[in-house]
Amino acid sequence: DTGVSQDPRHKITKRGQNVTFRCDPISEHNRLYWYRQTLGQGPEFLTYFQNEAQLEKSRLLSDRFSAERPKGSFSTLEIQRTEQGDSAMYLCASSRNVGQDPNYGYTFGSGTRLTVV
Amino acid sequence: DAKTTQPTSMDCAEGRAANLPCNHSTISGNEYVYWYRQIHSQGPQYIIHGLKNNETNEMASLIITEDRKSSTLILPHATLRDTAVYYCIVRVATLLTGASVSGSARQLTFGSGTQLTVLP
Numbered sequence: 001d002t003g004v005s006q007d008p009r010h011k012i013t014k015r016g017q018n019v020t021f022r023c024d025p026i027s028e029h030n031r032l033y034w035y036r037q038t039l040g041q042g043p044e045f046l047t048y049f050q051n052e053a054q055l056e057k058s059r060l061l062s063d064r065f066s067a068e069r070p071k072g073s074f075s076t077l078e079i080q081r082t083e084q085g086d087s088a089m090y091l092c093a094s095s096r097n098v099g100q101d102p103n104y105g106y107t108f109g110s111g112t113r114l115t116v117v
Numbered sequence: 118d119a120k121t122t123q124p125t126s127m128d129c130a131e132g133r134a135a136n137l138p139c140n141h142s143t144i145s146g147n148e149y150v151y152w153y154r155q156i157h158s159q160g161p162q163y164i165i166h167g168l169k170n171n172e173t174n175e176m177a178s179l180i181i182t183e184d185r186k187s188s189t190l191i192l193p194h195a196t197l198r199d200t201a202v203y204y205c206i207v208r209v210a211t212l213l214t215g216a217s218v219s220g221s222a223r224q225l226t227f228g229s230g231t232q233l234t235v236l237p
Contacts, residue, residue: 045226
């Protein structure tokens with residue numbers, strides 16, 4: 001297992017275009033999280049899945065954002081009609097379920113850096 | 118989750134101990150202190166966590182004051198590869214029984230962290 005994988009590592013897109021990012025979590029982790037990080041700031045929570053169910057969404061996740069996790073494995077985060085303010089690093093993390101990991105340790109991927117021009 | 122306060126930046130000489138402070142004066146009795154770090158262009162990495170006792174692992178030591186209002190992360194022999202942003206996070210502990218965990222207990226709330234620069 002190579003950890004949490006994110007693809008692509010970098011994405012440059014024109015304003016108004018749609019983009020989709022992919023996250024492959026650690027195989028035995030059934031919890032998956034998306035975070036966004038802008039320059040000089042810590043990561044901010046966007047949304048969370050337990051298996052295929054999306055259980056929580058942040059207010060940061062506007063209607064232009066949608067996340068899916070079909071079959072409870074990999075996840076995709078789509079941004080429609082991108083805006084310059086969407087430029088950020090999008091981080092994915094996974095963790096084990098409650099009761100299996102008392103440390104509740106997250107494993108983060110290296111992120112996808114989005115630049116909207 | 119309780120708010121934390123960390124210095125914006127710190128320097129440390131290579132080979133010396135790096136002591137990173139964190140204030141969490143409003144911490145609740147059921148909240149743990151977690152430390153993560155983020156090396157440039159990578160995702161955050163878990164370092165250590167504790168409730169009230171001091172903790173040590175292969176990466177670092179965590180010293181929590183008796184009143185739990187502050188803590189210090191210690192990197193005993195800093196190397197150039199320890200240059201990173203270090204985040205102190207306070208959050209509710211995971212329930213071990215498998216019961217439903219509240220939203221704030223599932224996510225991590227990051228501040229701006231401390232930029233540690235290890236100097237040669």
